[in-house]
Amino acid sequence: MSTLLEVSNLTKLFSTRSSQFSSKKAAQFAAVEDVSFSLNRGETLGLVGESGCGKTTVANLLLKLLNPDKGQIVFDGEDITLLKGYKQLYPLRRNIQAVFQNSGSSLDPHMTLGDIITEPIRNYHLPVKGQAEKHLELVGLPPEWVSRKPHQLSGGQRQRVSIARAMILNPSLLILDEATSNLDVITSAQIIKLMHHLHEEHDVAIIFISHDISAVDKLCMKKAVMKDGKIVETLDSLSLETAKHPYTKRLIQSKLTVCL
Amino acid sequence: MVCVTGLTTNLSDGGRHMSFLKLNNVSVSYSGNAVARNVSFSLEKGETLGIAGESGCGKSTLAKAMLGILPKSAELTGSIKYCGKELVGMTEKECSALRGNEISMVFQDPSAALNPIRKIKHQFYDIFDTHRSDRKATDEEIIHFLNHVHLPAPEQMLDRYPTQLSGGMKQRIVIAMAICKTPQLLIADEPTSALDAEIRLQIIDEIVSLKERLGFGMIYISHNMAELSKVADKIMVMKNGSVIEYKKTAELFASPEQSYTKELLAAAD
Numbered sequence: 001m002s003t004l005l006e007v008s009n010l011t012k013l014f015s016t017r018s019s020q021f022s023s024k025k026a027a028q029f030a031a032v033e034d035v036s037f038s039l040n041r042g043e044t045l046g047l048v049g050e051s052g053c054g055k056t057t058v059a060n061l062l063l064k065l066l067n068p069d070k071g072q073i074v075f076d077g078e079d080i081t082l083l084k085g086y087k088q089l090y091p092l093r094r095n096i097q098a099v100f101q102n103s104g105s106s107l108d109p110h111m112t113l114g115d116i117i118t119e120p121i122r123n124y125h126l127p128v129k130g131q132a133e134k135h136l137e138l139v140g141l142p143p144e145w146v147s148r149k150p151h152q153l154s155g156g157q158r159q160r161v162s163i164a165r166a167m168i169l170n171p172s173l174l175i176l177d178e179a180t181s182n183l184d185v186i187t188s189a190q191i192i193k194l195m196h197h198l199h200e201e202h203d204v205a206i207i208f209i210s211h212d213i214s215a216v217d218k219l220c221m222k223k224a225v226m227k228d229g230k231i232v233e234t235l236d237s238l239s240l241e242t243a244k245h246p247y248t249k250r251l252i253q254s255k256l257t258v259c260l
Numbered sequence: 261m262v263c264v265t266g267l268t269t270n271l272s273d274g275g276r277h278m279s280f281l282k283l284n285n286v287s288v289s290y291s292g293n294a295v296a297r298n299v300s301f302s303l304e305k306g307e308t309l310g311i312a313g314e315s316g317c318g319k320s321t322l323a324k325a326m327l328g329i330l331p332k333s334a335e336l337t338g339s340i341k342y343c344g345k346e347l348v349g350m351t352e353k354e355c356s357a358l359r360g361n362e363i364s365m366v367f368q369d370p371s372a373a374l375n376p377i378r379k380i381k382h383q384f385y386d387i388f389d390t391h392r393s394d395r396k397a398t399d400e401e402i403i404h405f406l407n408h409v410h411l412p413a414p415e416q417m418l419d420r421y422p423t424q425l426s427g428g429m430k431q432r433i434v435i436a437m438a439i440c441k442t443p444q445l446l447i448a449d450e451p452t453s454a455l456d457a458e459i460r461l462q463i464i465d466e467i468v469s470l471k472e473r474l475g476f477g478m479i480y481i482s483h484n485m486a487e488l489s490k491v492a493d494k495i496m497v498m499k500n501g502s503v504i505e506y507k508k509t510a511e512l513f514a515s516p517e518q519s520y521t522k523e524l525l526a527a528a529d
């Protein structure tokens with residue numbers, strides 16, 4: 001398997017304000033510090049950790065929604081660390097797609113599902129005909145729903161639409177940022193099953209960001225545990241036997257199990 | 261859809277004594293669309309009922325009906341009896357006398373439950389109806405309740421704004437606010453679903469230990485069966501507004517009857 005993504009010593013600093021109502025910058029803190037990992041084509045990596053540990057910042061750096069202060073991101077053999085502006089990022093965005101946590105805010109309420117799903121291919125001037133129906137079917141929704149609007153759908157159905165939109169460009173990397181966190185347990189299990197299926201059928205590499213270690217365990221081959229902006233441990237299975245770092249062990253122990 | 265309205269008889273004594281809380285054929289609808297249909301159950305003091313089901317199945321609507329905070333557009337029918345008092349049809353004044361004092365609620369999102377531009381102590385003063393003269397005594401009382409939910413350095417919390425606190429801290433404060441008038445019934449509506457795994461487990465333990473210490477009855481709403489197994493004495497499973505299964509917790513886990521309950525239990529593994 002060839003390497004798709006190589007991240008080395010990635011660091012992102014943010015400024016804090018001296019008080020809640022002040023605009024003065026007081027200090028800098030590292031939201032992401034010295035993060036390194038690699039991902040092969042078709043591989044799945046889970047990024048787990050508590051809120052505020054820097055998982056989403058890593059996603060935003062990979063998606064080039066933020067620029068790093070230090071470090072390097074090599075995607076598909078190309079150094080993308082310093083790419084900026086529409087022209088430079090246009091070819092890259094076709095290959096890296098994302099699904100975010102809140103499907104309610106990531107879908108335009110005025111657009112139909114058909115327009116939402118085909119927007120990426122229209123941006124790349126690719127043939128549109130029949131694509132919306134095909135991709136609705138791909139994510140398990142009826143193709144005749146193309147003319148529906150997001151408010152007519154449940155949270156799980158909206159998340160399926162987000163996945164269809166992300167998959168329509170056939171990306172080589174899909175970043176799921178807490179994509180199942182807003183869903184109930186059954187819907188979340190269905191979305192994970194769908195991602196499994198898409199991963200196997202389309203050979204897309206996935207970075208799955210979540211604080212739910214059960215979800216990460218079900219979907220991902222490799223798991224990286226983050227704390228305070230750093231990756232403290234990378235492992236194949238989230239079990240107490242294999243975990244070495246005390247934080248990983250605590251995280252595994254916090255998994256909810258049936259207790260009668 | 262199987263609508264199981266008669267299930268209360270399995271778990272109660274058939275109505276020989278006055279229940280602490282008893283719902284009989286409660287239905288809630290908006291413009292003719294039923295959100296909760298013929299829900300019946302009873303709860304004794306000190307007991308915990310878990311309500312499970314997917315988003316939109318009517319769990320939270322039921323909680324709001326018990327608190328008397330349904331929007332005016334909702335049509336509520338049936339009977340909700342709390343310590344013999346009928347809550348359906350109560351005036352807003354009568355309902356607000358019960359809310360907080362007798363029946364209290366912890367909501368899912370602590371950030372939405374707290375006013376972001378008011379200090380924590382001021383939000384407690386509102387609950388205690390504190391006047392400027394007796395704030396010192398109230399501060400001590402607030403610290404007492406913040407200690408109850410094991411918040412570190414509670415005296416430092418008084419002057420903080422919600423935005424300066426983590427999600428877990430905010431939920432502990434919301435729980436402290438819910439119990440500070442020593443209510444007899446606590447309704448917890450998905451109190452941990454906005455929290456991280458580690459904090460979630462701490463909050464569940466906190467709620468269980470508070471219930472044991474203070475002895476209130478509790479209705480705990482969650483879509484996670486593993487979470488309900490830790491807190492509930494009996495569980496009611498809802499789907500599309502109807503109760504489809506209602507059993508003692510151990511019994512439900514040992515022999516679920518409905519396929520939807522089985523799916524919920526499978527997702528908890």
